[in-house]
Amino acid sequence: MKNYIKILKEGIQFNEVGYFVEFNLGELNEDFFISTEFLSLEEYKDIWLIQLDFLLTLNKSAILPTYIQDIKDIEFLRAWMIYLNHNNFYIQEKIFFKEDYLNISNNEIDIQKILSLNIEREIFSANGDKYSEWQCSYEDIRELYKNLFVI
Numbered sequence: 176m177k178n179y180i181k182i183l184k185e186g187i188q189f190n191e192v193g194y195f196v197e198f199n200l201g202e203l204n205e206d207f208f209i210s211t212e213f214l215s216l217e218e219y220k221d222i223w224l225i226q227l228d229f230l231l232t233l234n235k236s237a238i239l240p241t242y243i244q245d246i247k248d249i250e251f252l253r254a255w256m257i258y259l260n261h262n263n264f265y266i267q268e269k270i271f272f273k274e275d276y277l278n279i280s281n282n283e284i285d286i287q288k289i290l291s292l293n294i295e296r297e298i299f300s301a302n303g304d305k306y307s308e309w310q311c312s313y314e315d316i317r318e319l320y321k322n323l324f325v326i
Contacts, residue, residue, distance in 0.1 A: 178315045179322035180223075182216075191244075198255070200319050201311020203266050213243045220324050222290065227257075227320045231313075234259050236294055238269075252289065257316070258296035264316060265296055266309045 183195040183206070193210040209219060223239050230237040242253035252271045257264055271289055299305055 176318070176322055176325075178311070178318040179325055180319070181322075181325050196324070200257075200266060201264070201309055201315045203309035203311070207241060209241055210244060214240075216324060223323055224320065226290065227316060230257055230259065230264075231316060231320070236296070238290055238292065238294070240289075254289075256294060256296075257311075258294075260296055262313075264311045264313065266311060267296070267306055269294070 178200050179198075181197045181199075183197055186193070186195050186208075188195075188208045188210075191208075191210040191212050193208055193212070194216060195206065195208055198205045198207065209216070211219075214222075219240060226237040226239055229235040236259070237257040239255040239257065240252060241255060244252070250272060254269050254271065256267050256269045258267070297306060298308075
């Protein structure tokens with residue numbers, strides 16, 4: 176198993192309960208913390224499955240959230256983005272700010288709003304700096320789809 180997101184252990188980081196995980200996909204190998212203060216691990220997994228399915232069947236960019244909190248506590252959300260570009264898949268980390276996901280009518284997080292965004296791959300920042308990105312294959316993504324949040 177080369178492509179997966181694996182639960183390393185349950186824990187606390189910055190006073191938040193969640194899980195330390197290892198994420199491997201293509202060239203990317205990253206350890207990070209998923210907070211479960213707002214979403215459960217099962218909810219993250221459900222979102223990842225749906226997003227990967229969109230990527231594989233509809234060729235739509237996938238948004239894989241890794242950090243979602245109540246808007247009273249934090250000003251941003253983090254996610255891994257997977258883009259398809261000419262039969263190549265690219266992975267970048269993305270930060271979404273309140274205006275990207277806030278439901279103005281009730282001042283609450285609208286997860287569906289962020290998941291429905293059609294985000295184009297950006298290679299360079301406004302300052303001209305190249306964004307960090309990794310490549311993976313279709314087969315890598317299929318394998319990840321089968322190995323989400325394994326123990």
